[in-house]
Amino acid sequence: MNPKKRVTIYDIARKLNLTASSVSRALSNNKNVNENTRQLILKTAAEMKYKPNTLASNLRKGKSQTIGVVVPRINQNFFSNVIAGIEAVTYQRGYNLVICQSNELHDKEVQCINTLINQHVDCIVISVSAEGSDYTHLQNVIDHHIQLIQFDRVADNLETLKVINANEQASMEAVLHMVGQGYKRIALLEGPQNLHVFRERKAGYLNALKTSGLPVIDELIVANAKTKELGTEAVRKLLSLPNPPDAIFASRDDFSALGVLEVATAIGIKVPDELGICGYSNEDFTSITSPSITTIDQYSMEMGKTIANSYFDQMDNKMGNSSNVNKTISIKPKLIIRTSTQK
Structure with a gap:
């Protein structure tokens, strides 16, 4: 027998000169099999290193x-x-x-x-x-x-x-927290707006500004960047505006927030004194960056x-x-x- 070939009930049946149905009944502990025959089949199956085909068995059961x-x-x-x-x-x-x-x-x-x-x-x-x-x-x-x-x-x-998640509520809470810390020009890094989850996060951002009496400034809302390189370029442009934001809510994820922190550090902007940063999803690294990153735990x-x-x-x-x-x-x-x- 090919050592790489999976042992089947037909292999056991051929070795013992029995029918495959008899072997199958014995291996499933069917009471209609003679006890001596059942023990012989079980012993032979163990010697031949037979492993039941669980997938096939489950599919026969419909699961x-x-x-x-x-x-x-x-x-x-x-x-x-x-x-x-x-x-x-x-x-x-x-x-x-x-x-x-x-x-x-x-x-x-x-x-x-x-x-x-x-x-x-x-x-x-x-x-x-x-x-x-x-x-x-x-x-x-x-x-x-x-x-x-x-x-x-x-x-x-x-x-x-x-x-x-209750994304809109969580995003609103995050932006209101930044407003409470004294940030007034809060930018948004959107996630892809074809997905409801990111539209909800944007709605939370907009509602927080409205609740706080702060204007919605189009140039502070940055469309989804599909790559890290595009994200870095977008953040650099944002922070280079004549009147740049003093906080950024990276609503897509914490990786976007980390990108903001890297750009800010590279161009000498102090976080959080000159720029607040909040991410989303509570990735492990957010607690060990310098400074550590405010985020939203999605449980x-x-x-x-x-x-x-x-x-x-x-x-x-x-x-x-x-x-x-x-x-x-x-x-x-x-x-x-x-x-x-x-x-």
């Missing part, structure tokens, strides 16, 4: 006990913590995770989704890429009767369970656990009725005030 997760970037603290939260729950239920990353590319996201559909996963959890606008591939998940759960970045027009681990528990609640029919499949769960983030906004 793979596998959940696919698609995120923009695995190496970002927020997404990795969401995955860890999901895994903490799924492990207890005997489920496996298949992790994919889109790298913020629509075509790769579509490829990930198609791969997971072909693997017959029971559920797909996704935070959509920045490039996305056509969500036909996600409708395809629903059409295949696979549970679809969206989190953080979601497609509004799809009726699925959504687990999100990512809790979000992951909520996603997994909601899926299993639906599976266990604990959520009452099918309309709950389409409900939205909102988790309130927390403003983490650090040195970068404390004058």
Whole structure:
């Protein structure tokens, strides 16, 4: 026998001159198999290093006990913590995770989704890429009767369970904090406005200015930069204005906020005395930069656990009725005030 070939029940059956169905019944502890025969089959299976094909078995039962997760970037603290939260729950239920990353590319996201559909996963959890606008591939998940759960970045027009943050409220709180510290010309670094999550954060920024009686200044609102280089260039232009901002809310993420800090340091602007900086998502590095960066904690681990528990609640029919499949769960983030906004 080829040592690299996976041992099957047919290999065991041939060796013992039995039928494959007899071997299958014995390995599944069927009572209709003679005990001596069952023990012989079990002993032979162990000697031949037989491993059951769990995927095939689960597919026969109509379940793979596998959940696919698609995120923009695995190496970002927020997404990795969401995955860890999901895994903490799924492990207890005997489920496996298949992790994919889109790298913020629509075509790769579509490829990930198609791969997971072909693997017959029971559920797909996704935070959509920045490039996305056509969500036909996600409708395809629903059409295949696979549970679809969206989190953080979601497609509004799809009726699925959504687990999100109260982004508008958190952003408003962050900007009001900076106003309270005496900052008056607060700039906004937008995230991609095709995504609802970033439109909410912008709305929070605008509402905070309105509440504070501060004007909305178009030149202080900077469109989403798709690369670090473009982001650096945009921040340099912003800080080189004749009347530059005295604070910047990097609403996309903490990496944008770090970019602001790097530019400010390079051109000799003192943070927080001359420039306040606030990010979003509470990446690990924000607490160890100099100065440390004010940010918003999205409770990512809790979000992951909520996603997994909601899926299993639906599976266990604990959520009452099918309309709950389409409900939205909102988790309130927390403003983490650090040195970068404390004058």
